[in-house]
Amino acid sequence: MQIPFFPESASTTADQVDYLYYYLSAVTVVMTTLIFAAVFIFAIKYRRRSEDEIPPPIHGSIKLEIAWSVIPFLIMLTFFWWGAQIFFANATPPADAMDVYAVGKQWMWKLQYPEGQREINELHVPVGRPVKVTLASEDVIHSFFIPAFRLKHDVVPGRYDTMWFTATKPGRYHLFCAEYCGTEHSGMVGWVTVMNEPDYENWLAASGAEGTMVQQGEVLFGQYGCVTCHQLDQQGRGPILRGVYGSRVQLADGKTVLADDAFIRESILNPNAKIVAGYKTDVMPSYQGQISEEGLLQLIVYIKSLATRPAAAFAPGTEPPQRIPPNGGKK
Amino acid sequence: MSTVLQDPQTVAETPNYLNAEYGWRSWLFTKDHKRIAILYIISITVMFFLGGIFAGLIRVELLTPQGDLVNSDTYNKFFTMHGIIMVFFFLIPSIPATLGNFFVPMMIGAKDLAFPRINLLSWYIYIAGAIFALAAVVMGGVDTGWTFYTPFSSTFSNTFVITAACGVFIAGFSSILTGLNFIVTIHKMRAPGMTWGRLPLFVWANYATSLIQVLGTPVVAITLALVGLERAFHIGIFDPAIGGDPILFQHMFWFYSHPAVYIMILPGMGVMSELVSCFSRKAVFGYPFVAASSIGIAVIGFLVWGHHMFVTGMSMYASLYFSLLSFLVAVPSAIKIFNWTATMFRGSISYATPMLYAFGFIGLFTIGGLTGLFLATLAVDVHVTDTYFVVAHFHYVMVGGMVLAYMGGLHFWWPKMTGKMYPEGWAKFAALLVFAGFNLTFFPQFIAGYLGQPRRYHAYAPEFQVYNVLSTAGATILGLGYIIPFIYFVWSLKYGAPAGNNPWKAKGLEWETTSPPPTYNFETTPIVTEEAYAYATHKKEEHVG
Numbered sequence: 001m002q003i004p005f006f007p008e009s010a011s012t013t014a015d016q017v018d019y020l021y022y023y024l025s026a027v028t029v030v031m032t033t034l035i036f037a038a039v040f041i042f043a044i045k046y047r048r049r050s051e052d053e054i055p056p057p058i059h060g061s062i063k064l065e066i067a068w069s070v071i072p073f074l075i076m077l078t079f080f081w082w083g084a085q086i087f088f089a090n091a092t093p094p095a096d097a098m099d100v101y102a103v104g105k106q107w108m109w110k111l112q113y114p115e116g117q118r119e120i121n122e123l124h125v126p127v128g129r130p131v132k133v134t135l136a137s138e139d140v141i142h143s144f145f146i147p148a149f150r151l152k153h154d155v156v157p158g159r160y161d162t163m164w165f166t167a168t169k170p171g172r173y174h175l176f177c178a179e180y181c182g183t184e185h186s187g188m189v190g191w192v193t194v195m196n197e198p199d200y201e202n203w204l205a206a207s208g209a210e211g212t213m214v215q216q217g218e219v220l221f222g223q224y225g226c227v228t229c230h231q232l233d234q235q236g237r238g239p240i241l242r243g244v245y246g247s248r249v250q251l252a253d254g255k256t257v258l259a260d261d262a263f264i265r266e267s268i269l270n271p272n273a274k275i276v277a278g279y280k281t282d283v284m285p286s287y288q289g290q291i292s293e294e295g296l297l298q299l300i301v302y303i304k305s306l307a308t309r310p311a312a313a314f315a316p317g318t319e320p321p322q323r324i325p326p327n328g329g330k331k
Numbered sequence: 332m333s334t335v336l337q338d339p340q341t342v343a344e345t346p347n348y349l350n351a352e353y354g355w356r357s358w359l360f361t362k363d364h365k366r367i368a369i370l371y372i373i374s375i376t377v378m379f380f381l382g383g384i385f386a387g388l389i390r391v392e393l394l395t396p397q398g399d400l401v402n403s404d405t406y407n408k409f410f411t412m413h414g415i416i417m418v419f420f421f422l423i424p425s426i427p428a429t430l431g432n433f434f435v436p437m438m439i440g441a442k443d444l445a446f447p448r449i450n451l452l453s454w455y456i457y458i459a460g461a462i463f464a465l466a467a468v469v470m471g472g473v474d475t476g477w478t479f480y481t482p483f484s485s486t487f488s489n490t491f492v493i494t495a496a497c498g499v500f501i502a503g504f505s506s507i508l509t510g511l512n513f514i515v516t517i518h519k520m521r522a523p524g525m526t527w528g529r530l531p532l533f534v535w536a537n538y539a540t541s542l543i544q545v546l547g548t549p550v551v552a553i554t555l556a557l558v559g560l561e562r563a564f565h566i567g568i569f570d571p572a573i574g575g576d577p578i579l580f581q582h583m584f585w586f587y588s589h590p591a592v593y594i595m596i597l598p599g600m601g602v603m604s605e606l607v608s609c610f611s612r613k614a615v616f617g618y619p620f621v622a623a624s625s626i627g628i629a630v631i632g633f634l635v636w637g638h639h640m641f642v643t644g645m646s647m648y649a650s651l652y653f654s655l656l657s658f659l660v661a662v663p664s665a666i667k668i669f670n671w672t673a674t675m676f677r678g679s680i681s682y683a684t685p686m687l688y689a690f691g692f693i694g695l696f697t698i699g700g701l702t703g704l705f706l707a708t709l710a711v712d713v714h715v716t717d718t719y720f721v722v723a724h725f726h727y728v729m730v731g732g733m734v735l736a737y738m739g740g741l742h743f744w745w746p747k748m749t750g751k752m753y754p755e756g757w758a759k760f761a762a763l764l765v766f767a768g769f770n771l772t773f774f775p776q777f778i779a780g781y782l783g784q785p786r787r788y789h790a791y792a793p794e795f796q797v798y799n800v801l802s803t804a805g806a807t808i809l810g811l812g813y814i815i816p817f818i819y820f821v822w823s824l825k826y827g828a829p830a831g832n833n834p835w836k837a838k839g840l841e842w843e844t845t846s847p848p849p850t851y852n853f854e855t856t857p858i859v860t861e862e863a864y865a866y867a868t869h870k871k872e873e874h875v876g
Contacts, residue, residue: 003797007782017710021781024708028701035672035697039690042675046611047682053612055679057867060617060670068669069662076658076704083708084651090710091647106487140483141577143642143717147783150714154643156578157482158571161644174792178717178785180476182483183403186788288572 010169010194011149016086018150024079090151093164097130101213101301103293104135104142104155107184109175110294114301116209116216118294121190123175125167126200132164134261136293143179146192152178160261167194217302220295224287232306237283239276245307250277264300347750347847362447363850365748368433370454371424376817378420378461385413387810390772390803398790406789407474408490412467414477419499420461422733423591426598427544428457428509430740431537433748435513437841437848438531440522440857445515453508460502467495476787478588481569481580485561493562496555503548506594510544513537522840524859531839531863532608532621536601539625543590543597543632551587554580578643585636593632595729596696597625599736600667603692606739607671609837610686611678614864617670624663631660641712650709657707664700668693683835684758688739691766695731699724702777719798720780723773731769738765738816745820746834750846751827757819764812771805838864 009015046055100123103110112118125131135144137157144163145152148171153163177188195203210216221227229238245264248256252275257263266273268291271284291299348365351357358366388409392400401409436444444450467473473495475484484492517530517538530538557568558580567573569580608615615621637645637653671693680686702724706712715721746752775798780786784795791799833842844853861868 002794004782004794005778013710017714020708021705021711021714024705024711028698028704031701032694032697035668036694038672039675039693042672042678043680043682043690046675046678046680048612048679053679054866055611055613055677057614057865058616058673058677059614060620060673064669064673065617065620065666069666072665073658073662076661076707079704079708080655080658083710083712084654086710087641087650087713088647090713140487141480145717145783145785147714150710152642152713152717156571156644158577159644174783176783176785180407180480180483180787182474182487183407185407186398186403186785186790189792 007150008148008169008171008173009150010167010171010173011146011151012166012168013086013090014148014150014168020079020082020086023082027075027079090164093132093162094130097132097164098126099132099134099301100125101134101294101297102136102144102155103138103297104144104177104181104188105138105293106140106182107177107188109144109177109188109190112213112294112297113204113209114213115204116212117204117207118209119207121175123190123192124200124203125192125194126197127167127170127194128197130164130166132162134297135161135163136297138293140181141179142177142181142188145176145178146173147176148173148192154179160265167192170194170196170199213298213301214305217298217300217305220291220299221302224291226299229284239279241303242306245304247307251275252277252279261300261304264303265296268296268299345845346849347845348850349749349847351850360451362443362451364436364444364447364450365433365848365852367450367454368429369748371428371432371457374454374458374461375421375424375429378416379813380817381465382413382416382421383810383813385409385416387806389413390806392789393791393799394803396791396793396796396799403789404474405472407476407787408472410787411473411476411495415464415473415495415499417729418477418591418595419502420457420464422595422729423502423506424457424509425595425733425737426602426740427513427537427540427594428453428505430602430737430744431513431533431540431598432509434744434841435534435537436516436520437844437852438534438839439517439520439525440840440853440859441516441520442851442853442856444512445520446512449508450512453505453512456508457502457505460498460500460505463494463498463501465498467491467498470494478584479555479558479580480584481558481561481577482571482575485558485568485580486570486572493559496559500552500555500559503552506544507548510541510548513541514545517541522857522859525840526859528619529859529861529863530622532604532615532618532625533598533601535622536597536604536625539629540594540597542626542629543594547587547590547594547633550583551591554583554587557583578640578645581640581643582636585639586633589636589639590629590632592725592728593628595733597628599692599733599740600625600664602736602740602743603667603671603689605837605839606685606689606743607674608864608866609743609835609839610681610683610689611675612681612836612866613674613678614862614866615670616673616676617666618863620666621670624666627663628660631656631663635660638707638712639716641709642716654707654709658704661700661704661707664696668697668700681835682759684753684755684762685739685743685835687759687762687766688735688742691762691769692732692735692739695727695735695766695769699727699731702727714783715780717786718780719776719784719786722786723776723780726773726776730773735765735769738762741816741820743835744841745823746830747841747846747848749824749827750830751823752830752834753816753819753823753827757815761812761815761819764808764815768805768808768810768812772802772809773805775799775801775805838866 099114101112109121111123135155137155142155149165173192175190175192229236230241244259249259269288272281470491473490475488560566561568567575569575604615635657638657641650779795779798830846832846
């Protein structure tokens with residue numbers, strides 16, 4: 001039987017974390033050896049030789065106290081600095097990262113791709129391309145953990161989190177839930193398959209999808225009746241959503257807010273939380289509990305697509321608005 | 332050893348706190364801090380073995396990668412009950428309520444704690460809390476993990492969360508009252524001449540612990556009360572589905588529970604200072620630094636809770652702050668390790684059992700502390716948090732540190748508490764078993780953790796098995812290492828050789844009175860004329876006397 005000692009390293013982050021880990025381990029081994037050696041040598045050399053012996057008193061040394069406070073702290077600062085650098089580099093996904101969406105649910109991972117493919121407990125990604133995973137939970141806190149990438153991120157209900165990675169080596173790697181989530185927590189596991197780019201394209205093509213996520217979102221946009229008020233090319237009872245995603249929106253209370261995933265999610269589930277300037281409260285009903293987390297993500301992806309789709313696709317001859325105008329139109 | 336030979340007869344006949352009164356009433360209504368300490372020792376020993384049984388069941392289940400011994404719900408209850416019992420009903424009260432209760436008043440030359448009735452009350456509150464916790468086990472268990480993370484605990488779990496949370500809530504008051512009692516006692520009841528600069532370091536450590544107990548425990552009480560309210564009445568505090576914030580719970584929980592880690596380790600550090608000094612026959616090297624480092628740990632310990640939350644999506648600037656302060660709080664712990672080691676330099680080192688535990692503590696706590704630095708390092712924590720690496724780390728601190736210190740302290744003061752010696756050969760053997768068994772249990776978990784084995788997994792990937800088998804083998808040895816002392820301690824009560832007043836020739840007021848001590852500790856209030864650990868002057872006095 002093969003006994004593993006280090007985990008496989010399959011992302012750009014993995015090697016960085018490993019080098020830091022080696023450094024920490026080396027310092028630990030050196031320090032532990034020094035302490036053990038001192039204890040061992042003192043215990044032997046100064047062992048009690050007669051019951052009545054009283055050794056000379058030594059009360060302390062300010063110099064030593066300063067030395068063994070300051071030097072370890074300076075060494076620790078190198079840990080701090082190095083660890084923070086990798087952490088910060090991992091905090092913000094690159095702009096060209098491809099999107100994947102993961103929903104944690106007791107006790108499975110549901111993944112969907114912008115091209116519309118959906119999987120359970122399986123994630124397929126191409127090698128060498130940054131991948132941004134948007135994380136959502138249907139119920140309790142989960143944690144999306146890929147040991148071979150040295151990355152994990154909690155999946156917290158009620159909001160979106162993101163993590164990103166660039167895989168470096170084709171293969172199949174564990175995907176674990178790392179935050180205790182109830183009965184089958186240890187069964188909430190899956191696989192990440194890293195593939196070469198052509199294999200990945202083949203896989204995408206071979207995995208059937210009922211339209212892209214944008215198209216799936218568009219269907220929901222019709223099914224839930226969103227389109228009745230949020231018309232695409234003329235003013236309805238709600239704001240026109242074209243061009244909204246990624247812009248700063250003027251609110252009725254005078255504040256502005258960035259129209260990102262979190263804002264759109266909140267506006268669907270709790271419409272009265274932030275009212276856009278020029279609109280009234282209690283016009284839109286809450287969709288809390290009516291749309292699944294996956295559906296919400298599809299709607300968001302669809303609304304996001306409205307930001308970049310050429311205006312001509314909806315209303316020939318008009319410019320896509322960058323902002324919702326204050327007092328936006330008729331009510 | 333001359334003292335041992337002098338008075339085997341008189342020891343048995345001296346009036347002492349054990350033979351002052353008889354009958355169960357004399358124990359259950361006692362206001363003597365020493366008797367209350369004994370009540371606590373019995374209670375936490377029961378809880379320790381109960382928590383240990385759950386640990387044993389966990390380890391047996393994890394022998395194989397498949398979850399084949401019990402089902403996952405049962406397994407989840409095992410690790411939850413192991414955690415709740417060990418943390419709240421063993422580790423937190425362990426040293427303060429037992430050795431602290433017994434020896435803090437004696438070490439400062441006081442007749443009792445400042446509030447003897449409150450001291451007894453705190454034991455009853457502890458028992459009430461323990462009854463709730465045990466009721467939760469008997470009724471069917473609880474499966475939230477000892478951390479009670481929301482919204483799982485407040486909305487999704489179908490087990491006896493409120494009952495268990497009540498137990499922890501109630502036991503918290505016991506902890507607050509003990510802390511309060513210690514603070515007042517240490518401020519107001521020191522014998523003449525016992526200045527702050529002469530306090531034994533065990534007293535300093537218990538003082539620092541008491542500060543955390545009084546300031547921190549109310550926060551966890553509030554937090555668990557809110558979980559109960561949300562669970563019972565659906566008040567939206569932590570569950571986002573009803574308007575709450577699940578991460579808020581973690582901030583509140585760790586605001587107490589990280590300092591609680593220092594409640595668990597600081598008194599052990601205090602014991603360490605006593606042991607290293609006594610069995611090296613030297614004053615503790617750098618006394619003011621060791622004393623101040625206890626207070627430093629207590630203060631900085633309140634500012635590092637966010638290091639449990641680096642992967643929750645907390646602001647990265649907050650993460651930066653918590654990472655930096657977590658390194659800072661490691662400095663006072665390092666100071667202690669260095670000073671204890673330096674204390675041994677040119678000492679007269681005895682290999683008596685308590686010192687073997689002290690050697691073990693220095694080794695294991697060093698590893699526990701250094702692996703804590705891995706977890707303070709942001710990018711490494713992202714990988715190892717919530718894996719067995721964390722499990723290994725905190726067991727190195729809690730078991731390798733606190734339990735070893737407790738065992739060392741128990742062996743050190745057993746002759747004083749009972750007037751009897753334990754069998755030294757068996758005690759040394761058991762100490763070696765504990766050290767070997769502990770390392771075999773927990774060292775492999777560092778490797779399994781870095782490989783990626785998540786904690787709280789009922790079934791796991793087959794490649795982790797070898798490390799789990801080693802762990803289970805180690806746990807068997809460790810268990811034996813705990814059972815043997817239990818047997819010989821009980822045995823020694825009847826058959827142990829009389830200990831004499833000061834079998835170790837130790838300094839400290841507790842050794843100047845008889846063993847076991849009289850009800851009011853001292854015949855006459857002692858007057859302190861020298862620093863703590865004045866071994867060199869002790870010699871002179873002996874020659875004069």
